[in-house]
Amino acid sequence: MRLKQAIQALAVLVPLAFLLYFWTASLLLFAGSASAVSSWNVNATVNVTNVQPTVNNVLLDDNISSPSDQIDLVAGGFQLAYCNATINDTNGYQDIINASAVIYYSTATPTSADNNETHYTNSSCTLAAGSGLSRGASCAFNMRYYATNGTWTCNMTVLDSDNANVTGTDTAVVNLLVALNISTSILNYGNLAPLAESSAIPETITNHGNGQIDMVLNGTSMPCSSVGTIDVSAQHYNVTGTGTTYTTMTPLSSSPVTETAFNLAKRTDASGDTTRLTNWKIVAPVGTKGICTGNVTMAVVTG
Numbered sequence: 001m002r003l004k005q006a007i008q009a010l011a012v013l014v015p016l017a018f019l020l021y022f023w024t025a026s027l028l029l030f031a032g033s034a035s036a037v038s039s040w041n042v043n044a045t046v047n048v049t050n051v052q053p054t055v056n057n058v059l060l061d062d063n064i065s066s067p068s069d070q071i072d073l074v075a076g077g078f079q080l081a082y083c084n085a086t087i088n089d090t091n092g093y094q095d096i097i098n099a100s101a102v103i104y105y106s107t108a109t110p111t112s113a114d115n116n117e118t119h120y121t122n123s124s125c126t127l128a129a130g131s132g133l134s135r136g137a138s139c140a141f142n143m144r145y146y147a148t149n150g151t152w153t154c155n156m157t158v159l160d161s162d163n164a165n166v167t168g169t170d171t172a173v174v175n176l177l178v179a180l181n182i183s184t185s186i187l188n189y190g191n192l193a194p195l196a197e198s199s200a201i202p203e204t205i206t207n208h209g210n211g212q213i214d215m216v217l218n219g220t221s222m223p224c225s226s227v228g229t230i231d232v233s234a235q236h237y238n239v240t241g242t243g244t245t246y247t248t249m250t251p252l253s254s255s256p257v258t259e260t261a262f263n264l265a266k267r268t269d270a271s272g273d274t275t276r277l278t279n280w281k282i283v284a285p286v287g288t289k290g291i292c293t294g295n296v297t298m299a300v301v302t303g
């Protein structure tokens with residue numbers, strides 16, 4: 001009887017013990033997993049979108065900034081003109097990757113073909129180092145002396161790394177340039193007896209500006225080393241390029257005379273340098289001897 005009771009008790013206690021064991025184990029397992037993971041790495045992502053740059057403070061000028069917005073060409077040569085700007089990009093200055101610019105006279109457009117008279121292109125301007133959200137851009141242009149005088153526009157185009165582009169503009173005036181070059185600085189009439197007529201001395205005039213020109217001429221008398229003085233009017237000239245008959249040539253004057261029919265056009269790309277031959281002669285009067293020297297002033301005005 002006691003044995004039977006003991007067996008019945010075990011039949012109840014053993015399953016209870018198993019239940020207690022698995023319940024406790026599951027609790028320990030749960031508690032153990034919670035304490036082993038104290039942090040998680042969670043991915044965070046956002047796509048920062050592109051913002052197109054802006055072009056600010058565009059300035060077209062030469063290297064002399066005062067007076068501003070005026071470009072003075074160099075007679076017969078080249079003048080560097082600059083179109084500068086500050087570029088801003090909200091994505092950071094590193095996003096600004098290219099600046100290009102054209103400058104053009106009012107008869108042309110930004111997309112016109114390059115032409116020394118009316119249109120210049122700089123497709124790879126200089127970008128400054130930059131910081132923060134901005135960097136500078138400088139576009140240089142080698143303008144020829146016969147670039148058309150008047151209002152020019154700079155049109156700068158800026159690219160960021162997404163090829164988002166934007167343009168900025170500024171205008172400046174290319175000033176009128178009135179200038180000449182001469183083929184010789186000495187009119188040497190050689191050896192000449194009194195009343196003898198010299199041969200014609202050629203003097204070629206080149207228009208080195210950007211407008212049509214007329215000559216303005218005057219001179220001085222020519223004192224001689226031994227005897228007398230040659231009057232200024234003894235030198236005769238012809239500025240039309242033809243005719244070397246002394247009596248029909250124009251006597252030089254001591255006061256400036258404008259030769260309004262000179263009309264030497266400015267250079268074009270097609271024409272090359274524009275030039276005009278002038279001829280000079282002299283007749284020394286009686287009562288003179290020796291080396292006789294004076295000055296001739298050859299000037300030009302727009303005309």
Ligand SMILES: [Ca+2]
Pocket residue numbers: 050051052053089090091095160161164
């Ligand atoms: Ca951008």
Ligand SMILES: [Ca+2]
Pocket residue numbers: 061062063064065066067068069070071072
């Ligand atoms: Ca200037």
Ligand SMILES: [Ca+2]
Pocket residue numbers: 213214259260261262263303
């Ligand atoms: Ca004229």
